[in-house]
Every structure is written in structure tokens, then in C-alpha cells.
Amino acid sequence: MKLAAGNWKMNGLGSNLGEVQRLIAAIGDPKCQVLICPPATLIDRMSILALDTPLHVGGQDCHAKTSGAHTGDVSAAMLANAGASYVIVGHSERRADHGETDAIVLAKTQAVLAEGLIAIVCVGETEAQRDAGDTLAVVGAQLAGSLPNGCTADTVVVAYEPVWAIGTGRTPTLEQIAEVHAFMRAELAARFGGAPMTLLYGGSVKPSNAEEIFALPNVDGALVGGAALKAADFAPIVAALSATV
Numbered sequence: 001m002k003l004a005a006g007n008w009k010m011n012g013l014g015s016n017l018g019e020v021q022r023l024i025a026a027i028g029d030p031k032c033q034v035l036i037c038p039p040a041t042l043i044d045r046m047s048i049l050a051l052d053t054p055l056h057v058g059g060q061d062c063h064a065k066t067s068g069a070h071t072g073d074v075s076a077a078m079l080a081n082a083g084a085s086y087v088i089v090g091h092s093e094r095r096a097d098h099g100e101t102d103a104i105v106l107a108k109t110q111a112v113l114a115e116g117l118i119a120i121v122c123v124g125e126t127e128a129q130r131d132a133g134d135t136l137a138v139v140g141a142q143l144a145g146s147l148p149n150g151c152t153a154d155t156v157v158v159a160y161e162p163v164w165a166i167g168t169g170r171t172p173t174l175e176q177i178a179e180v181h182a183f184m185r186a187e188l189a190a191r192f193g194g195a196p197m198t199l200l201y202g203g204s205v206k207p208s209n210a211e212e213i214f215a216l217p218n219v220d221g222a223l224v225g226g227a228a229l230k231a232a233d234f235a236p237i238v239a240a241l242s243a244t245v
């Protein structure tokens with residue numbers, strides 16, 4: 001499965017939902033999956049707009065528990081109830097801002113799977129880790145620690161997002177992306193077997209670089225931040241991915 005996923009992060013008010021209507025009009029009938037993960041406050045409204053269209057709606061995070069005394073948190077069950085079909089877990093901004101460890105990400109992934117939603121599990125090295133030559137070791141450890149047993153291509157998507165490439169306009173070289181994706185493919189195949197999982201690249205993806213990134217082996221789509229906020233930027237990224245199917 002190929003997937004063009006947009007992560008709106010902490011951006012978006014009701015007044016921005018017009019972008020979603022423009023996006024739906026612009027993507028037509030794509031050959032890939034298309035997803036927007038808005039702030040939790042917009043999932044319900046965006047899901048109504050996306051009814052009977054190719055657009056899927058997802059959450060950006062969830063709590064590991066289904067309900068309870070966790071002020072301010074949102075559970076996977078609540079996201080599903082609001083209309084989400086995917087949930088991003090372990091984004092580097094969650095890992096950095098909220099101290100999320102691999103063990104926490106694993107528990108959240110289990111919570112997403114328990115609700116029958118698809119988990120998009122994020123991994124990626126910092127600039128210091130890359131400079132130290134630790135990229136594959138870091139990504140390997142995150143994969144090992146963040147994914148529960150029993151993951152399949154139907155339930156889990158993995159996103160490689162180098163922390164230093166997020167929101168910076170800097171992207172790894174195509175060789176660097178291909179190297180990490182080949183490594184992830186091999187690690188996941190060795191542990192889980194079965195059909196190959198969808199592997200996304202994320203970090204400063206934009207219309208001008210999407211085509212060359214999507215042409216790489218083992219890249220099955222993108223997790224897009226800034227360029228997913230505007231239909232005029234995200235629709236060409238969707239089209240570039242759809243053209244590879």
C-alpha cells in the first residue's frame with residue numbers, strides 16, 4: 001500500500017477546513033491512500049467532510065489507555081469514535097517534548113491496534129546521532145523497542161523521519177534515505193515476515209522533491225508536515241505518489 005500522509009501538527013482551526021475541501025477536489029481518484037492527521041479538535045469535522053471521498057483522517061497521538069483519569073489526553077478509542085482510521089505514534093516531537101520512550105510508543109501502538117486502527121510509528125535519528133555514525137543503530141533500536149509483536153502490513157506503517165530534516169528544509173541525500181529504508185525493510189522482514197509494510201519518508205517533503213524520493217526503492221510514501229497544510233502543496237505530492245502505482 002502506498003500512502004501520502006499529512007501531519008498538521010498543532011496547526012488548524014475550523015476556518016482551515018476549506019483546505020480539505022480543496023484537497024479532496026484536487027486529488028480526484030488517486031491510486032494511493034491519502035491521509036490528513038489534523039489536531040484532535042478537527043478530526044470529527046474533517047471526517048464528516050471526508051465521508052465518501054478518498055481522504056482518510058487520523059490522529060497525531062493517543063494515550064495508551066482506553067479511558068480514565070488522564071486529564072488532557074485522548075485515547076485511540078476516542079479518535080476512532082471521532083472518525084480516525086490511522087494514528088501517528090512516536091513522532092520525534094512527542095519523543096522530545098513529552099519524553100516518550102520506545103516503551104511508551106510500544107504501548108500506544110498496542111492501543112491503536114486494539115481499536116482496529118492503523119498505527120504510523122515514527123523513528124529517526126538526531127543530527128548528532130547521524131554525525132556519530134549511529135543512524136542505523138538508532139533506527140534499529142527504535143524499531144525493536146517501539147513495535148509490539150504481531151505487527152503486520154495491514155496494521156502498521158513505519159515512518160522514517162530524521163529529526164534534523166523536520167521543518168528545516170534540509171533533506172538527506174537520496175542515498176541516505178535509500179540506505180535507511182533498505183535497512184528498515186530487512187529488519188522488519190526478519191522480525192515480522194509476511195507482506196512488506198508500508199514505509200514512509202518524512203522530513204521537508206515538498207512538491208519539488210517528492211517525485212525523486214518516491215522513486216527510491218522501499219519508499220512507499222511520505223509523512224508530510226508543512227507542505228500538507230495547503231492543498232496546493234499537498235495535492236501534487238499525492239499525484240506524484242499516485243503516479244508510481
Ligand code: 13P
Pocket residue numbers: 007091161165166167168169202203204205223224225226227
Ligand atoms: P515537515 O514536512 O514540515 O518537515 O515535517 C515532517 C514531519 O514531522 C511530519 O510528521
